[in-house]
Amino acid sequence: MDAQVEKNNIKHVKKDRHLTPWLFVAPHLIIFAIFFLIPVIFGIYISFTNWDLMGSPKFIGLANYKELLFDNSSVFYEQLRTGLKNTFLFVVISVPFCIIVPLLMALALNVKPKLGKFFQALFYLPSLFAISAVVIIWNLMFNVAYGPINNIFHLKTVWTGTQPYAWIAIVVVTIWWTIGGNMIIYQAALNGISKDYYEAAEIDGATPTQQFFKITLPSIRSQILYTVVMTTIAQFNIYGQPLMLTNGGPDSSTSVLLMYIQQNAFGSGQSIAGIASAMAIILGICIMIVSAIQFVFLRDNSR
Amino acid sequence: MRKNKLGSRIIAFTFLLILAIIWVVPLIWGIVTSFKSEAEFSTIGFKFLPINWVLTNYTELLVNNASTPLFHWFANSMIISVSNTVLVLIVVSLSAFAYDRLQFKGKNALFYFLLATMMFPSVVNIIPLYKIIDLLGWVNTKWAMIVPGAAGVFNIFLVRQFMSNIPISFDEAARMDGASDFTIFRKIILPLTKPVLYVVALFTFTGSWNDFLWPSIVFNDIDKMPITPGLQLLQGMYQSQPTLLMAGAFIAIVPTFILYLFAQKYFLQSMSLSAGVKG
Known part of the structure; x- marks a missing residue:
């Protein structure tokens, strides 16, 4: 009898111990399911519907994708082409700067110059600011009549209203705003390279350039891969800079895809959430393909 | 060789000084x-500098609170960011503990599934997420920004990685003494996980404070919105008053700036932490 009770107790305890782990993960899993998993599945589904955000979605098969990709009389076809072209253009121009500038900063900081800590803190600082505040400040920097840039260099450049200056302005703001994180990553990576390599290379008569390409770059390869992929993903999601700096102009030349997605789904007038979802999925697929390509080309094949 | 080193230091310093001017001028x-x-x-x-230093821009923002209630937005942002941070800390530390320390069926499969979802571009779920917020009646409420942010996976990964370095013998000793899973979590693991939790807290707070696209979708009530979409309204309203816009922008960056002054160490080490586990 006693043994039976004991056994039951153990069973009970054991059952409890099976349940507790789920209590620990449940809060996250519930939030994850409601606010990530269901929306993702639902988002894919509504891209195959003519949904207007309010009523019930009606399944229309591939019609949205057909219209976006092939119907050149459609305004959304134009939007996708313009938005995707501008988004890719921005990624192609900005990502190299967002890798090279912080890498140069990290290399310079790595020789331990005076005020190094101050420089590091300063370059990192803007990445903690909201994009709307950053753009308000830079809008005035680029102001034609009152801005310091035109006044100090005696220019009359209409920065945010003419090309290519509008893109230059957007890229400058992006670099200023975002490079801090990458710089810190490179600094940590450079710190981890053994000094012995460089000493040996110096004895062999390697020039600093040779040392950089033969020792430094290969040693921080995984951090470069990580930052290239993450920076590219971040820049594909560009939205705030063109919205508030150029408002997509001049002549839609800086209108990026996320602006069209936002307008179509949530802008004034009838919501066209179905088409907007299809646009979002096309953008998502582009991001995944580009990440995959970068990964294949940049990963360390020797390992 | 000594001379060489001095030379490279001078070049590095000059280069950094030029960049520092570009970085500091817009701020000042x-x-x-x-x-x-x-x-x-x-x-x-x-x-460059004012002839007369005046506070009128700030007082005007303070007084003119019908169409652009900047200080209201500031308070909204503060409540949202703090609440979101607290929720994330609770949810993340509980989950990370279970994925690292406890045994349950399908644990690894579930964890790898969560990690795999991180590859998924978040742009896809903005529109349907809005619908869910709408169904919950959360449009124009702070909940719309407080809760969805806790769905993220990366922080769990980060904290779990950190926990896995705490020796398992600590748990076993406590378990011998009859401690429950929750006691072990609360009394042993949580205190030792503090450094990484600071990092999670700082990044959650700044991320929440600076979020722009999402709040501009879920808020259209001027009184309810946080400060980042508010600034966009401010820019539209006061295009002809740049000095006032600067005051607004400055107010919006003060909290994260102060946080950075006090916790710079954690911000800087965290970046290498997150790259380290991924790289």
């Missing part, structure tokens, strides 16, 4: 301009 210019009067700014011509 923005701040000092917020202390110029509108009349001085638009009539005197370009001067």
